[in-house]
Amino acid sequence: MAAKLNRRLMLAGSAGGLLTLPGKAPAQGGRKRLDGVTLNVSCWNYTYPKLLTEYIPEFEAATGAKVNYETPSFPIYNQRMDVELSTGSSAYDVVNVTFIYSGRWVGSGWVTPLEDFINDPTKTPAGWDASDFLSGATAAFKNKKGQLCAIPWIADVFMAGASRYDLIQKEGLTMPNTFAEVETMAKAIHKKGGIPAMVSENHYGWTYIPWLQGMGGNVFKAPPDDLTPTLDSPEAIAAADLFGKLIREYGPDGAVSMTYEQVLAMLKQARVNYSPNNQTFLAQMAQKEAKSAATCGFSMCPAGPAGRFPGVAAHGWGIPTGSKQKDAAWEFITWAMSKELSMRMFTEKKYTAVTRRSIIESPSFKDSQNLNGFDVAKIYLDSIEQAGRGYMAYRTVPVFPQIDREIDTAIQSIITQQKTAAEAMKTAQQNALTEIKRAGVKL
Amino acid sequence: MRRKRHTWTSNIVAAVLLLLLLSPLLWMLQLSFRPADDVIAEQLLFRPTLENYTALWTGTFPQSFINSVITSGVSTVLSLLLGVPAAYTLARFRFRGDRHVALWILATRMAPPIAFTIPFFLAFKFAGLSDTLTGLILIYLTFNLALVIWTMRSFFAGVPRSLEEAAWIDGCGIWGTFLRVVIPLSTPGLAATGILCFILSWNDFFFALILTRTKAMTSPVAIVNFMQYEGWEWGKIAAGGTLVMLPVVIFTLLVRTWLVRGLMAGAVKE
Known part of the structure; x- marks a missing residue:
């Protein structure tokens, strides 16, 4: 044949x-x-x-x-x-x-x-x-x-969107480009217009990683060849501390456990302002029936001291x-x-x-991706091109699903202040090591 | 008076406990009648709708429901047809290695189902049984046979031998005795075993997931198909869950008298 x-x-x-x-x-x-x-x-x-x-x-x-x-x-x-x-x-x-x-x-x-x-x-x-x-x-x-x-x-691609960009502009700011600018913006717009400043979906094994890599850390030492976890590195702890603080202090009630469906619903109803999230979800803020249609704004996901790492x-x-x-x-x-x-x-x-x-x-x-005056096609293209550098290699190793769960747990305990960032990430590191060894990976 | 108060208290405690035990089912039931845009709302009051149930009938769910009925029903009947005589033989007749035979029959239940995944998967590919109702019936038969033989064996052991001997004296053969004397005396056991077999097959997710695709997919797998990447269709999941629960509830209600007697058999020495 x-x-x-x-x-x-x-x-x-x-x-x-x-x-x-x-x-x-x-x-x-x-x-x-x-x-x-x-x-x-x-x-x-x-x-x-x-x-x-x-x-x-x-x-x-x-x-x-x-x-x-x-x-x-x-x-x-x-x-x-x-x-x-x-x-x-x-x-x-x-x-x-x-x-x-x-x-x-x-x-x-x-x-x-x-x-x-x-x-x-x-x-x-x-x-x-x-x-x-x-x-x-x-x-x-x-x-x-x-x-x-x-x-x-x-x-x-992982990018960022705001349902009430008008409120950000009112404070004399633009869509944040760096982690520091996110913090400044969150402080300035929190509770303005009666809505919290920021939200992230509860899949922290996805949403925390751009912050981790932006701080100069990573999930593993050198994936896919060296899968030694590096969740307790100073960079990982600093990223977790900042990320946890942003969600805790500027998020809505119950922010720690919000699924992407809840986050998307809140954004479309303009009940929370800023969120780093996936393009397929954020673009829905510009749909005609969304309350955010006339006020939304978009940008690439923010960059840290080590650079920008939008998930793809x-x-x-x-x-x-x-x-x-x-x-x-x-x-x-x-x-x-x-x-x-x-x-x-x-x-x-x-x-x-x-x-x-x-x-x-x-x-x-x-033209179709010009959403409320923002060139989302360019954001999309630039973000995907970034991933060509290979930093997403951490996510396609067979043991990542186990580590993903450990990161979820760690970030949740940081947001709820059950543990400090250092304690939570050290626990995550220990558990990740156990999981990796259990999976038969030689370190 | 005191006794009456005591009864009232017991009834209230029983009702609360019952409500607590049934709460997941009741929650699922109310979820199945909620409109899609209100499905994760926290308010208890809502406008009930049948849209989740009607939506089920437009996709592959009806076929998967029929597949579940066929595979569970046929495998249960076959398990009883093959397993009951085998159990009687093991209970009544002594032959070389009879204990080993009984033990080996149980071997299929000695490991978690996942241990059999690859052998079954490869065998099914080779035999062309993947994604067929026949294949799934065979799998359920394999697992249910052990349950039938071991459960019915103990029921038959509890039937007085003297009754069978009396039947032999009256001219009954082995099959005649078995069908006219032993089986009627073991009806509660048959009902209990049958319903257990049916429930085990009906609720199987793992083998149906691995060994079927689209043609022989059963309802537990079809329900998981409502867990879409863009979001879980909670209303349909709840409606599907309610419908899947229904035949087992009806079947159990139909045979409940025998079922209780069967499950209680041997609890009290007479």
Whole structure:
């Protein structure tokens, strides 16, 4: 089957670049290239995979392939896929490589390196341009040899937003650029307009990290090679102390345990002012029905003395090594992540978490992301580019979920003043060491 | 008078305890009738709606519910059909290695389910049983058989041998005695065992998660599918939970007389 597919794809590739028009490739001699091929595709349930469902019939009509497409919830998808990939199963041909599992799935060689496909003109349409994907979004999907193992379909970035930017301006300030400016702003606007100054969602293993890295610290000594935790470093303690203080002193009642849903609801109702959070959530402050629509403001996440470290979480399409239909699987990926379809999803479905530079820099995209006078497209692009430096490597190591929980607990106890920052982070360090050793990691 | 006050106090304490025990279920029930935009509100008063229940029927939930009924029902019936005669044999007949046989039957329950994940997963892939109702029924049968055999074995041991001997004298064969004398005497045990098997299969999440995809997905897995990345659909989770609970409650109510007798059997020596 693979040989037949190669021959067919070569014929198709030489047929005047028709493949560059996704969904428009014609039948050849009455038969279509992937007639008789059934592709099993799986991704967790989110905006993009749901939207893709509506376009898949076009792929099937153009290629003749039948696509079995499933989108279970995030926890179910990851649990199932972990078993499928670890057993070398051939049940799936195209899967989502989940960001937090990318270190494990890519590092273990469970997904196929895509370089051979990308560099083969018979398999990749001319002009598809793999280099168009933002480096910050692809960083998590490279193996130790630097080979790309998944094509990112989303990059969610950590930035900052204010629901009542007018109140910040009233104090003669702008969106804060540094940690020090955040503190000054919080002090100045707290309770102004009857609302607290600042809030953060309770997933501190995500929201605290830009503060930790901005202070010059990190979760591990040198991930992914040296996973010695460094949660009790002076930088980590200073970051935890500052972050805890900001939430405690300038947050709403119950701030310590607020989920992202609660934070988002409060921001959209302008019941709290400033929050460093994800772009996909913060951008909703500008929606017409939100009370914050006319007053919101945006910026990159604040920088610390050591620099700016906006978190970036990317998910991408990959091919399991067990798949027996890799060529057809790659054809599906090139179609799903083509410039044309990405642009159509943006223009037709208003899907904006795109990963192609050419689309983000297009005038129509930039225009749509001009939210209340703020160039959110630029913030998004600049933030993703930052992640290309590789500082997100801490998050894609297999043991991170355990450490994530330790950070959550530590920051909660600092905010509630059950422990000082030094005590909490030392406890977190001890627990992290135990967890890492239990996981069999040699330090 | 004193006694009356004492009864009143006991009743109040019992009612409070009952309310406390039922509070998670009652909470889930009220959550299932809350509108989506009011689902995490702290107010106890709300405008009840059936939107969570109606929303369930538009997706894959109905099919998963039917799958749950089929897999749990069929595996329970098969477990009883195969396990009850086996239990009777082990209770009544002595043969070489009978104790070892009983012990090995229990082996499937000696380790946590996760220990069997990879062997079952690979075997199912090889046999083409992944994402099939047959596969799931087989798994539940494997686990339920041990429960049926060990539980029913003790019930049969409690049936006086003299009754069976009387039946033999009257001309009954082994099967006749088993079906006409032993089984009717063990009905409470059968009911208790049956309902335990049904509940264990009905509530299984782990094997249904690993061994099914879309075609054979059962309702516990379907409910977890409402935990979306953008947010958990609490209303649907509660409505799904309530519906999933319903067949077990109905089944238990139907056989409750036998169930209580079955669970109490052997507690008092007569």
